[in-house]
Amino acid sequence: MNFITFPLQLIAIVFLIFAFSRAWLRAKEGSIGWGMFLFWIFIWILVLVAVVKPELTTQLAKRLGIGRGVDVAVYISIVMLFYLNFRSNVMIENLRHEITRLTRIIALGQK
Amino acid sequence: MRKLLVIIPAFNEAKVIGKTVAEVMTVLPKGTSVLVVNDGSNDLTGFEAKKAGAIVINHPINRGLGGALGTGLYWAKERDIDYVVTFDADGQHDPEDILKVSEPIISGNADVVIGTRTKLGWGEIPWDRKIVLTLSNWLTWWLFGIKTTDSTSGLRAFNRKAIEKIQIKTDQMEVSNEFFYEIKRCKLRLKEVPIKVMYTAYSRSKGQKNSNAFSVGVKLLLRLFR
Numbered sequence: 001m002n003f004i005t006f007p008l009q010l011i012a013i014v015f016l017i018f019a020f021s022r023a024w025l026r027a028k029e030g031s032i033g034w035g036m037f038l039f040w041i042f043i044w045i046l047v048l049v050a051v052v053k054p055e056l057t058t059q060l061a062k063r064l065g066i067g068r069g070v071d072v073a074v075y076i077s078i079v080m081l082f083y084l085n086f087r088s089n090v091m092i093e094n095l096r097h098e099i100t101r102l103t104r105i106i107a108l109g110q111k
Numbered sequence: 112m113r114k115l116l117v118i119i120p121a122f123n124e125a126k127v128i129g130k131t132v133a134e135v136m137t138v139l140p141k142g143t144s145v146l147v148v149n150d151g152s153n154d155l156t157g158f159e160a161k162k163a164g165a166i167v168i169n170h171p172i173n174r175g176l177g178g179a180l181g182t183g184l185y186w187a188k189e190r191d192i193d194y195v196v197t198f199d200a201d202g203q204h205d206p207e208d209i210l211k212v213s214e215p216i217i218s219g220n221a222d223v224v225i226g227t228r229t230k231l232g233w234g235e236i237p238w239d240r241k242i243v244l245t246l247s248n249w250l251t252w253w254l255f256g257i258k259t260t261d262s263t264s265g266l267r268a269f270n271r272k273a274i275e276k277i278q279i280k281t282d283q284m285e286v287s288n289e290f291f292y293e294i295k296r297c298k299l300r301l302k303e304v305p306i307k308v309m310y311t312a313y314s315r316s317k318g319q320k321n322s323n324a325f326s327v328g329v330k331l332l333l334r335l336f337r
Contacts, residue, residue, distance in 0.1 A: 093281075093333050100178040100282050107148075107170045107182060 012051040019044050043080065113193040113217065115143045116186075117209060119165070120179030121200040125154040127313065128200055132163035135198060138206045146186060147200070148179040177286030181279040188274050195274055199265035201313060208306040212268040215302045222273045222299035223290070225259060226266030226306035235308055243324050247288060250328055257291045259303065266306055273299050281334055285327045289334060 027037035057069030147160035151173030161167045187195050194216045215221040251262040276297040281289045
């Protein structure tokens with residue numbers, strides 16, 4: 001057991017339990033669809049594997065020719081952030097459209 | 112006699128809306144209505160439009176060009192309107208051109224007509240607008256597969272079939288390009304008719320900002336994934 005990384009792993013695992021529970025609660029109350037729930041579970045499982053077995057990221061990095069495991073994690077995180085930003089923008093556009101529809105209903109309802 | 116509705120979206124156009132409505136009314140056949148969608152203006156746009164004889168719908172908050180046109184088309188869909196012409200409030204169009212863009216609709220040769228400003232008035236379009244317009248035309252072709260000579264024209268005509276089928280999802284300037292997406296999706300017949308263009312300092316200050324071009328492009332991309 002590595003006494004330096006163990007507390008960090010413990011903190012990461014506690015955070016992941018929290019993240020899993022949030023995804024589960026949001027899916028249960030219907031705030032996110034089951035597709036999005038599975039997406040988040042997949043992401044958190046990947047993070048959990050990287051936390052518990054950090055040597056696996058190094059093996060993956062070697063296979064991809066990147067060098068260090070931590071670099072793989074950073075690259076994947078950047079791609080994920082781009083994707084999530086894109087999804088957020090789509091969601092904002094949908095919300096704007098909903099506001100427009102509401103505005104229209106109010107405007108057409110006025111005498 | 113077929114019923115025409117002219118839709119004029121307007122945001123803070125109190126200075127010119129009365130004149131625009133009055134000029135449009137002088138060229139229109141009897142029984143034509145002019146609908147001004149007052150898009151949350153902070154000035155007297157709604158009052159001036161009503162005074163000039165238009166029907167006015169007031170958006171309580173500003174939603175942008177797409178939101179205003181969507182409201183106008185929805186209003187037309189709910190009534191026995193045979194065809195619709197959209198017309199800019201800022202005075203850049205010649206009211207006589209309403210009849211020109213209506214002609215292919217009346218004769219049954221098109222479902223949607225775009226009044227193109229590039230065929231008669233390319234020389235009058237400022238150079239910066241030419242660049243934005245060329246990029247916009249190219250983007251429309253690339254994203255939606257339709258070649259057009261004026262993807263940002265505000266003078267358009269729609270027959271009843273188009274009024275019923277078109278579903279606008281964008282709220283702002285990108286609606287001009289979105290119409291082409293809808294034309295393709297609904298398999299509507301498109302025709303372009305050359306129209307005059309009258310750029311004034313006022314119309315330039317009110318129209319689409321060049322700096323918005325990037326934002327329009329991004330929003331059109333997002334539109335594809337909604």
